[in-house]
Amino acid sequence: MSHVPAPTPPARPLVTERLVLRPVRSGDVPAVTRLWTDPEVRRHLGGPVIDSVIRIRQRRIVGAAGFHAVVRAEDGVVLGLVTVEAAGRGGETEVSYQFLPEHWGRGYAREAVGAAVARALEAAPSVVAVTQEANHRSRRLLEAVGLEHAESFVEWDAHQVLYRRSR
Template sequence: MSSASTSAAWPAALATPRLALRPVERADVPVITRLWTDPEVRRHLGGPVDSNVVRIRERRCVGAPGVFVVVRQSDEAVVGLVSVTAGARDGRTEVAYQLLPEHWGRGYAREAVGAAVSWAQDGVPPGSPGVVALTQEANLRSRRLLEGLGATLMDSFVEWDEAQVLYAFPSAPAR
């Protein structure tokens, strides 16, 4: 996990009908560590993260700009993580996301990523490169999610020895 940064105001708290996205707190770290080490979560993300890297990430993730923990509002359970990193891909802002497997298939990722993309678009100055997301070509669920949020396939390439696809979100409407 690099130190995410964004030009949108930080710290930020976002809300959807069922979720809250907020900066990472110390109490969230065990769940986030599970995201980094769970083989199913990491199947299309290069596999579980090395324990030495996990220890570094654990120290850096609390309050890190642009890194949101995703919390179900009904019971305050942490269901995942979304990050927004300005300038990550050719000057474009990149949105990345991970949810725990027991929360897949409920629309939480769609809500969380949609909220993060809207927030990220608010921080992208007019005329600047837009907001993108990257996933492995083989990750059909993630591709459907991105396409369902209106992102379009912009590029495909090999990175980390796997075929990747880059999606771009439409520009935010003028306010």
């Protein structure tokens, strides 16, 4: 008789002044799919995701632990996605994010990522985030929420920067 682990309970919603970060629901899939296919969103993330991978992701993301739809509290519009997961980098927790271009420049990403980092640091000794060196907006956001440049390296044929914040 094999032991099947119990499913991971969904993360409790994280509420900020203007946003709610909650598990992805089936109604969020079209907006999340746009994140994976929009050339502007994916410019520093290796380009748009191919169709076969999108179909797999669409089946797996609803209710998946670590994935948080970022919705505007006032109207429930999906603005983006924040992911919080074990990074494999010495047990650190990694935060990543993508937001739809029509919501850029309004502070939503900073608010959501800052809240996700703060929550992650309640349980983890440190949080990391990686972005391309050329992604200046993302680098400013990470610095604004208290992460500091920790190292630079080349991966996926691009210069990357790892940021870290410890408790």
